[in-house]
Amino acid sequence: MPHNKNSNVVSENIVLVRSGKDYFSRLESIIHNSEYEIHIQVYLFENDATGNRIINALKEAASRQVKIYLILDGLGSFSFPLKIRNDLKQSGINFRFFAPLFSAYTFYLGRRLHQKIVVADSKVALIGGINIADKYHGTPTEKPWLDYAVQLNGEIAKPIQELCKAIFLKKRRLQSQKIKSVFHLQEDTLVRILQNDWLKRKNEISNGYIKSISNAKEEITIMGSYFLPGRRITQALKKAAKNKVRIRLILSGISDLPMTRRATCYLYSKLLSYDIELYEWNSSILHGKTAVIDSYWTTIGSFNLNNLSSYGSIETNVEINSPIFAQMYQAHLNQIIAQCQKITPQTLAINNTILAKFTNWISYYSTRIIEIIVTFTPYRRFYN
Numbered sequence: 227m228p229h230n231k232n233s234n235v236v237s238e239n240i241v242l243v244r245s246g247k248d249y250f251s252r253l254e255s256i257i258h259n260s261e262y263e264i265h266i267q268v269y270l271f272e273n274d275a276t277g278n279r280i281i282n283a284l285k286e287a288a289s290r291q292v293k294i295y296l297i298l299d300g301l302g303s304f305s306f307p308l309k310i311r312n313d314l315k316q317s318g319i320n321f322r323f324f325a326p327l328f329s330a331y332t333f334y335l336g337r338r339l340h341q342k343i344v345v346a347d348s349k350v351a352l353i354g355g356i357n358i359a360d361k362y363h364g365t366p367t368e369k370p371w372l373d374y375a376v377q378l379n380g381e382i383a384k385p386i387q388e389l390c391k392a393i394f395l396k397k398r399r400l401q402s403q404k405i406k407s408v409f410h411l412q413e414d415t416l417v418r419i420l421q422n423d424w425l426k427r428k429n430e431i432s433n434g435y436i437k438s439i440s441n442a443k444e445e446i447t448i449m450g451s452y453f454l455p456g457r458r459i460t461q462a463l464k465k466a467a468k469n470k471v472r473i474r475l476i477l478s479g480i481s482d483l484p485m486t487r488r489a490t491c492y493l494y495s496k497l498l499s500y501d502i503e504l505y506e507w508n509s510s511i512l513h514g515k516t517a518v519i520d521s522y523w524t525t526i527g528s529f530n531l532n533n534l535s536s537y538g539s540i541e542t543n544v545e546i547n548s549p550i551f552a553q554m555y556q557a558h559l560n561q562i563i564a565q566c567q568k569i570t571p572q573t574l575a576i577n578n579t580i581l582a583k584f585t586n587w588i589s590y591y592s593t594r595i596i597e598i599i600v601t602f603t604p605y606r607r608f609y610n
């Protein structure tokens with residue numbers, strides 16, 4: 227397929243998808259075109275206009291005898307109403323929560339189903355950072371939260387569907403197995419499906435980040451919502467910067483979690499001292515978790531660069547090794563950076579009042595303590 231510079235399609239099998247109408251119109255069309263099986267696994271599904279549109283589309287598919295498996299995280303989707311759950315079940319949709327908060331069997335606050343995956347008929351999948359709610363779609367008065375996904379068409383969707391089924395049906399042995407995850411989509415495009423689930427010894431996304439940052443030669447661009455990297459990733463970034471790799475971080479100027487944002491701000495002086503460039507996105511809430519390195523390696527998914535994603539949650543990313551895809555996405559991120567506010571030592575000196583410094587300090591240490599408590603609280607089984 228010829229590559230158009232302004233297009234988000236570099237191969238008919240792999241498409242960059244943005245939050246907003248782009249993502250949700252694809253999601254609806256995947257559901258409407260499904261023939262026999264759909265899996266949706268998301269952290270957060272809200273009972274709002276966007277959520278209701280997806281529920282209606284699922285009910286319509288169920289009425290055509292399509293088997294539907296919907297699993298939502300018990301914490302992220304805690305408020306998903308009982309009435310709708312019953313309604314879904316009556317329509318023949320298989321529904322369950324992952325790790326409900328009040329379960330007689332397990333209690334492990336940090337291990338959440340944080341991935342955002344949709345897959346249908348083993349032939350089309352959406353994987354990214356986008357949950358199902360108005361804030362990711364946008365409303366007449368509010369822009370969608372900035373985030374991304376990848377649409378994968380063809381044989382690559384098959385192992386993704388198998389993985390989703392294993393999670394829904396609690397087939398633990400299948401979940402622990404490695405899925406077929408490497409696909410040569412075309413001559414110069416290699417795609418990998420990477421998972422993180424520390425409890426099951428899967429660290430593919432965090433290791434992928436560390437390896438790619440360590441091997442970087444020229445340029446690293448990271449979009450990091452809830453950016454609070456652990457020691458290994460911080461060290462890798464520091465070393466890359468020392469090796470004269472240009473590093474640009476796109477971070478939240480406004481966030482739905484102000485304390486986490488303040489905790490990130492606590493790191494600014496240190497990051498600037500490593501010669502890392504910082505850019506804050508202020509046009510909407512930044513929710514993207516993506517990176518491009520050396521115009522070759524791209525990662526897009528649910529994995530935040532923080533310890534909750536590294537050691538707590540179940541995460542899925544798509545890693546794309548392709549110069550064409552990376553150049554296209556890098557060009558897009560350059561446009562985003564052009565709209566950001568650059569943070570420099572000078573701007574920081576003006577804005578970092580004693581009160582701001584204290585707020586950042588307390589937010590950082592409180593967030594780190596909360597992170598440790600929820601991530602490393604032992605996995606307790608209240609049964610045999």
Ligand SMILES: O=P(O)(O)OC[C@H](O)CO
Pocket residue numbers: 269270340355357482483530
């Ligand atoms: O956990 P994430 O990255 O899906 O983000 C969820 C939002 O913080 C919900 O407000």
